[in-house]
Amino acid sequence: MKLLQCILTANSCYRTGRKIKPKGVMVHSTGANNPTLRRYVQPLASTPGREELLAALGVNQNGNHWNRPDLDVCVHGFVGRLADGSVAAVQTLPWDCRGWHAGTGTSGGSANNTHISFEICEDGLTDPVYFQRAYQTAVELTAMLCRDYGLDPLADGVVICHQDGYRRGIASNHGDVYNWFPRFGRNMNDFRADVVRAMNGEEESEMIYYRNLEDIPAYYREAVAKAVERGALNGTGGGELNVSEDLCRTLTVLDRLEKLD
Numbered sequence: 001m002k003l004l005q006c007i008l009t010a011n012s013c014y015r016t017g018r019k020i021k022p023k024g025v026m027v028h029s030t031g032a033n034n035p036t037l038r039r040y041v042q043p044l045a046s047t048p049g050r051e052e053l054l055a056a057l058g059v060n061q062n063g064n065h066w067n068r069p070d071l072d073v074c075v076h077g078f079v080g081r082l083a084d085g086s087v088a089a090v091q092t093l094p095w096d097c098r099g100w101h102a103g104t105g106t107s108g109g110s111a112n113n114t115h116i117s118f119e120i121c122e123d124g125l126t127d128p129v130y131f132q133r134a135y136q137t138a139v140e141l142t143a144m145l146c147r148d149y150g151l152d153p154l155a156d157g158v159v160i161c162h163q164d165g166y167r168r169g170i171a172s173n174h175g176d177v178y179n180w181f182p183r184f185g186r187n188m189n190d191f192r193a194d195v196v197r198a199m200n201g202e203e204e205s206e207m208i209y210y211r212n213l214e215d216i217p218a219y220y221r222e223a224v225a226k227a228v229e230r231g232a233l234n235g236t237g238g239g240e241l242n243v244s245e246d247l248c249r250t251l252t253v254l255d256r257l258e259k260l261d
Contacts, residue, residue, distance in 0.1 A: 001140035002088035006041050006053050008067040011093075013074035018098035022149045024158040025142050026102060026115040026165055027191070028075065029176040035123040035130060037080040040066050041090050057090075058083035066092070075101045079137045080121030087133040089118070089141045095148070102165055103172030111170045115160070116145055122180060128209030128242045131184050139191065143198035153195040161188055184209070185244060208245040216241075220248035223255035230260065 008014055030040075038058040042065040043050040066074060076093040093099055095116050102111035111117075118141060120134050146153050153159040157168060163178050165171025181187055210216045216224055224243060227233040233241065233251075254260055 001137050001144070002082075002086070003141070003144075004053065004056060004088060004090045006043050006047060006057070006067070006090055006092060007094070008041070008074060008092045009047070010044060010067050010069055011071055011074045012069050013071075013100045014093060014097060015069070016098070019096050020098045020113055022096060022116045022145070022151070023114040024111070024116070024151060024160065025145050025153075026111050026117045026171070027120065027138060027142070027159070027161045027177055027188075028101060028117060028174075029120045029180050030122045031174075031176060031179075032122060033124050035081045035121045035134070037078055037082060037088070037090055037121065038065070039121070040078050040080075040119070041092055042067050056082050056084075056088075073100050075099055075117040075119050077116075077118035077141065078121060079118060079134050079141065081130075087130070087137050089137055095145065102162065102170065105166060105169040105171050107169030109170045111160075111165045114170075115165075116149075120177070120180075125180050125183055126240055126242065128184060128211070128244075131180070132209070135181075135184075135186065135191075136194075139194045139198050142191075142195045146195060147199055153192045153199070159188070159192050159195060161191075164188060184242060185247065209242050210245070210248065212239055212241055216243070216248060220245075220252050223251040223260060224248055226255060226260040227251050232260075 038060045041057055042060050043053040076095055076099050077089055077091045079089045082088050098112055099117045101117035104110050120138050123130050142159060151158050161177040162171055162174040166173045
């Protein structure tokens with residue numbers, strides 16, 4: 001994981017100076033088709049290493065980044081694309097700063113008081129390569145935070161997303177990350193398990209995804225086509241499957257056992 005630091009010192013959240021004792025990590029995704037970090041993160045003239053950060057992030061020409069006052073939102077970090085197209089994480093608040101990310105839940109409580117937060121910059125939600133790289137970076141960032149703060153990612157309520165927070169009554173009603181992860185066969189249980197693996201030093205090989213049937217190798221294609229024909233595999237619409245090689249392999253085994261006939 002590549003981790004940069006660009007603290008949003010002009011954001012009103014940072015300026016309040018409130019602190020928390022982190023008890024968990026809340027994962028968000030931005031809900032906008034813009035995977036670039038520069039959309040949200042920009043250094044000020046006074047930011048240490050400003051020129052290097054601008055070179056890495058790229059310049060936000062619209063001025064709608066989050067390093068400015070009078071915004072009612074701020075997170076501790078972002079995951080997204082740098083100017084060179086690679087995926088990285090950026091810390092944007094001190095980890096023990098009270099963020100403005102969860103809102104108030106139905107219980108009257110808020111994960112703002114307990115959880116470190118970060119946003120994964122969404123794209124069009126159909127690119128398996130970007131998803132895997134952003135997902136893995138998010139896993140590694142969460143693993144680092146859990147190690148640093150002595151958190152158990154499998155304990156109840158420790159590693160959650162915004163929608164999980166809503167269901168627990170400690171966040172407003174947003175759907176992230178369930179609008180995105182399931183498109184690529186992942187959910188928060190998978191995420192938590194992957195965080196544990198990362199904490200244990202187990203590296204996950206980069207998953208291979210195939211966008212449509214024509215991209216799938218011939219030795220998998222017949223089984224995948226059967227699954228599509230029978231309605232067991234629907235993809236993301238418009239003829240796009242975004243199916244992983246692992247799933248192709250599983251379907252091929254099932255086909256050999258005549259389970260798809």
